[in-house]
Amino acid sequence: xxxxxxxxxxxxxxxxxxxxxxxxxxxxxxxxxxxxxxxxxxxxxxxxxxxxxxxxxxxxxxxxxxxxxxxxxxxxxxxxxxxxxxxxxxxxxxxxxxxxxxxxxxxxxxxxxxxxxxxxxxxxxxxxxxxxxxxxxxxxxxxxxxxxxxxxxxxxxxxxxxxxxxxxxxxxxxxxxxxxxxxxxxxxxxxxxxxxxxxxxxxxxxxxxxxxxxxxxxxxxxxxxxxxxxxxxxxxxxxxxxxxxxxxxxxxxxxxxxxxxxxxxxxxxxxxxxxxxxxxxxxxxxxxxxxxxxxxxxxxxxxxxxxxxxxxxxxxxxxxxxxxxxxxxxxxxxxxxxxxxxxxxxxxxxxxxxxxxxxxxxxxxxxxxxxxxxxxxxxxxxxxxxxxxxxxxxxxxxxxxxxxxxxxxxxxxxxxxxxxxxxxxxxxxxxxxxxxxxxxxxxxxxxxxxxxxxxxxxxxxxxxxxxxxxxxxxxxxxxxxxxxxxxxxxxxxxxxxxxxxxxxxxxxxx
Numbered sequence: 001x002x003x004x005x006x007x008x009x010x011x012x013x014x015x016x017x018x019x020x021x022x023x024x025x026x027x028x029x030x031x032x033x034x035x036x037x038x039x040x041x042x043x044x045x046x047x048x049x050x051x052x053x054x055x056x057x058x059x060x061x062x063x064x065x066x067x068x069x070x071x072x073x074x075x076x077x078x079x080x081x082x083x084x085x086x087x088x089x090x091x092x093x094x095x096x097x098x099x100x101x102x103x104x105x106x107x108x109x110x111x112x113x114x115x116x117x118x119x120x121x122x123x124x125x126x127x128x129x130x131x132x133x134x135x136x137x138x139x140x141x142x143x144x145x146x147x148x149x150x151x152x153x154x155x156x157x158x159x160x161x162x163x164x165x166x167x168x169x170x171x172x173x174x175x176x177x178x179x180x181x182x183x184x185x186x187x188x189x190x191x192x193x194x195x196x197x198x199x200x201x202x203x204x205x206x207x208x209x210x211x212x213x214x215x216x217x218x219x220x221x222x223x224x225x226x227x228x229x230x231x232x233x234x235x236x237x238x239x240x241x242x243x244x245x246x247x248x249x250x251x252x253x254x255x256x257x258x259x260x261x262x263x264x265x266x267x268x269x270x271x272x273x274x275x276x277x278x279x280x281x282x283x284x285x286x287x288x289x290x291x292x293x294x295x296x297x298x299x300x301x302x303x304x305x306x307x308x309x310x311x312x313x314x315x316x317x318x319x320x321x322x323x324x325x326x327x328x329x330x331x332x333x334x335x336x337x338x339x340x341x342x343x344x345x346x347x348x349x350x351x352x353x354x355x356x357x358x359x360x361x362x363x364x365x366x367x368x369x370x371x372x373x374x375x376x377x378x379x380x381x382x383x384x385x386x387x388x389x390x391x392x393x394x395x396x397x398x399x400x401x402x403x404x405x406x407x408x409x410x411x412x413x414x415x416x417x418x419x420x421x422x423x424x425x426x427x428x429x430x431x432x433x434x435x436x437x438x439x440x441x442x443x444x445x446x447x448x449x450x451x452x453x454x455x456x457x458x459x460x461x462x463x464x465x466x467x468x469x470x471x472x473x474x475x476x477x478x479x480x481x482x483x484x485x486x487x488x489x490x491x492x493x494x495x496x497x498x499x500x501x502x503x504x505x506x507x508x509x510x
Contacts, residue, residue: 451471
């Protein structure tokens with residue numbers, strides 16, 4: 001172990017030296033100090049897409065999950081994710097790498113498990129973008145038809161979103177940050193306006209009740225497991241804070257803070273908004289409304305307590321919110337590709353996706369590759385006749401969510417091992433043992449919820465071949481990662497030693 005780490009350390013020093021000298025073997029790096037604390041928070045919250053999570057997930061949770069206990073599901077999920085984040089952020093104080101989970105798990109559980117996790121995380125973010133393109137296109141075509149009478153094919157909006165995302169990544173994270181600040185501010189404002197108005201009016205038709213936030217009710221209803229899964233699904237991407245470490249100012253402090261702010265801030269917002277949507281609709285009728293007219297759960301209270309104009313605005317913000325989410329996932333996928341590429345996991349990747357733009361310091365080639373992959377997936381689902389929402393969005397979101405939840409669980413266990421083997425002096429009974437242990441077990445429980453409720457979550461696509469293949473695809477990628485890492489260990493030890501270890505001088509493991 002000591003010899004292995006010593007060689008890895010030497011490889012890291014060589015990498016740093018090459019980066020400084022500008023030699024042929026130099027590692028292309030991302031632009032440093034590009035964003036601050038708020039920028040990282042905005043990028044992470046954008047992946048959660050508050051307006052999409054609320055209008056897309058809550059009605060389904062209410063109608064088919066735990067009924068009026070949906071807000072309580074968010075409360076439970078927030079607590080679990082906060083516990084997970086304690087261990088996650090403890091490790092972020094020692095390791096800063098755009099590979100995030102890939103780097104963390106490589107240090108904690110070894111390079112083979114690290115590469116498998118890196119491939120799974122990359123795969124998850126890669127499929128999340130086309131999933132969001134599907135729901136963005138649906139919102140856009142529906143809103144334009146309802147408000148203007150125009151009928152524009154959904155694929156036209158898909159092309160538009162692909163172009164916007166590719167452009168944003170090309171010019172760097174600071175450009176994407178500025179756009180996301182505007183988009184997030186508007187969607188959060190309209191949801192907050194509805195929720196605050198309901199609260200100020202003393203509740204809806206049935207008055208005001210704390211039953212929706214009673215944790216006990218999170219485990220009741222038609223399918224409590226389904227409701228809890230959708231609650232966790234609403235946070236997917238919050239952990240992306242770590243992958244902006246190399247581009248942020250003072251990452252050892254910013255990344256832990258940004259992660260906890262994202263988890264707790266989004267959690268409080270989700271609980272309050274979903275609670276007020278149910279209250280504003282009326283607890284006695286919320287389940288029926290959510291089943292008959294899902295968006296009515298939000299449009300009804302918004303029109304009643306804010307005004308019809310706000311419903312029109314909300315429809316447009318559902319479009320921009322899904323755009324923001326897709327853009328954030330595009331950035332995440334590009335950075336994971338870049339992290340794998342710069343280490344030469346495959347030799348051809350180092351001078352392609354492992355390169356950064358000379359002026360903008362962005363993973364521009366990885367961003368273009370992600371655009372092409374997304375376009376191919378969208379084209380394949382279109383050719384198969386899949387609906388952009390019930391087919392493309394739902395199937396790819398379930399696939400990506402399963403992959404990322406598995407990685408989150410593995411990361412929790414990596415924290416346990418990392419502090420025991422690398423930093424025993426920093427071990428703490430809660431931060432580096434209890435929290436990651438509870439977080440890891442809880443994440444595995446959520447994966448179980450997903451597997452057992454996949455058919456219901458997929459709705460009309462419950463018999464889809466893609467859905468049936470989902471667990472097998474995730475397992476195949478993980479096995480391929482472990483297998484390839486073992487191949488490198490035997491055939492190319494120097495490349496094997498770099499797996500998950502390329503971190504630059506000012507951000508290296510300590």
